Amino acid sequence: MKLQLQDIPRVKTITKEDFIKHYYKPQKPVVIERFIEDWPAYSKWNLDYMKSVAGDKTVPLYDDRPVDYKDGFNEPHAKMKMRDYVDLLKKEPTRYRIFLWNILKEVPQLQKDFSYPNFGIRLMKGLPMLFFGGEDSYTFMHYDIDLANIFHFHFEGKKQIILFDQKQNKYLYKVPHSLITREDIDFSNPDFKKWPALQHAKGYTTELNHGEVLYMPEGYWHYMKYVTPGFSMSLRSIAKRPKNLSKALYNIFIMRHFDNVMRRIKGQNWIDWKNEKAITKTNNYLKNL
Template sequence: MSDFNLVDKVEGITKEEFKEQYLSAQRPVIFKDLTKNWLARKKWTFDFFRKQYGEWEIPMYDDSYHDPGNGYMKPTTYKRFGDYLDIIQHKPTSLRFHNFQIMKRAPELANDYKTPTIMDGFMKFALMFFGGQGSALNLHYDIDCSHVFLSHFQTQKVVYLYPPDQSEFLYKLPFTNHSHVDVLDPDLERYPAFKHAKGFKAVIEHGETLFIPKLWWHYVYYSKGGFSLALRANDSIKTKVQGASNLLRLFAFDSGMNYLAGQRWKRYKDNKAIQNAQRAMMNLGVG
C-alpha cells in the first residue's frame, strides 16, 4: 500500500485563510469546528434516526455495486431502515445506504444544519451516507466536479485521497469516475503502478468536516459504523458545465455500454486502465 500524508486539521480558520491555503491550492483539510453550531451535532444519533424514520424501506448497496450486468450500480436488496441502523450500530457489515437525498425524503432535517460560510457557491443539494464497520465506498471522484464538505457523526470514518494527477496510477477506468483498486488491500501484481500513487489520509471524528477538492479521488472506509452528511459547493461556471457534461458523457454512456456489452465492456475498461498505468510508469522510468 502506498504511503500517505495526513490531512491537516484546523480550527477557527477564516474564509480568506481557507481560500489561500486550501481552496486555491486544491488541498484537502479537516475542519474541527465547521459544525459547532449545528443542531445535528447533538441531535443526530442512531436512536434519533431509528425513532423518526425507522419504518422506511431503503436501498442497500454492497461490494457488487460495480459488477457488470443487470445489477450494475443498482441496490443489492432493501431493508427496513431501523433494522439496518441496528446492524451498523452493533456489528460489521458490507451493506451501505448511500446518496440519501434528505431534502426530498425528510426536508425537515435541513433545519438541523447550516450552510457553511467558509466559501461561496454552496448548493441546497445534500446527501447522507450510512455504513457499517468494515464497509467501504470504492475509489472514485465525484462526477459533478463539485467541492465536497463531508461531516461525520457519532463515530469515526477514514478517507484516503488522491489528487487528479494521480489518476493513471490509480487505474482510472475510461468513461467512468471509478477505479477497481482496493486501497487497503491492493493487488500489486495486477495493479503495480498503484505503489507509485501519492495520497493522503483523513481520519474524521464526530462533528468534524473533511473538505474534498473537486476531482480528487477518495476511498471511504468505515472504521466504525456511522453516518455522514455531504454538502457541495461550486465556485466556477466552468466546472458546473464540466460536471453536467460528465453526467451525460460518462454516466449515461457507461451505463448504456454496460447494458449492451456487459463483461466485454468491463474487460475493455480494465485493459485500457492497465495500458494507461503502464505508460505512466514508463514516464516515471519505473516498472
C-alpha cells in the same frame, strides 16, 4: 511498503477568508475539527436518532460487489427499513451502505438540525446527502460525476479517508468511461506486486471523528472506510475551474449515457474490456516512466 500519503491538514475552526486563501484557491483538502458544535445535529445526530426520525423509511443499500453490466447507474443492491438497517449496523459488521440519500426529500425535519455554513463559496442547498456504513464497509476509490467541491460532515464513530487529486489518474488504474479505479484494489492495504503503479501515487489520508468536517476539492478521488458504524452528510458546491466544469458536463451528459448504451449492447464484455484497459493503460504509462 505503503501508499505515499500525507496527513490532511487540520484546523480547529476557520474563517471564510482563510479557507479561500489556504485551501479553496490552491485546491488542497483540510479537516475542520470544531466548526459545527453550535448545530443541533452535533449533539443529536447518531444512529439511534436517525432510527427514531426515519425508522419507517425504506432506504437504498449498496455493497462492495463488482459492477455488473445489468446494474443501472447508481442502482441499489437491496432495500430495507431504516430501523432494521440501524439494528443491523449495531448488531454486526455489514457491507451494506446507504449512498446519496437526500434528507431534504426524505426527512424534512432534519433540515432544522443544521445550517449552511459560509465558507465563502456558494453551496447547492437542494442536495444535502447522507451516507451510512457498517464496520469495515467501504466505498470504492472514485470521484464524483460533477467534480464538485465537497464538505463532508461526519457523525458517530470513525471513518478512514484516502484522497488523490486528478493529477494522480495515471497511477490509479482508472477504469475508462467511468468514475472508479479497479474495484479489486484494496486501498487500505494495496498489493504493490499486483498494482505496481500505486507506489508512485501521492495522496492524503485522515481519520474523521464525530462532528469533524472534511473539505475535498474539485474532482478529488476518495476512498472511505467505516472503522466503526456511522454516517456522514455531504454539502457541495459546483466546480468553478473551467477544465473541471467542462469535464463534469461531459460526465453527466455524455459519458454516463454512452456507458449505459455500451452495457446494453455488449453486456459483461464491456465491463471486462474496461477493467482490462485500466491495467494495460496504467502499465504502459509505467513502462515510459
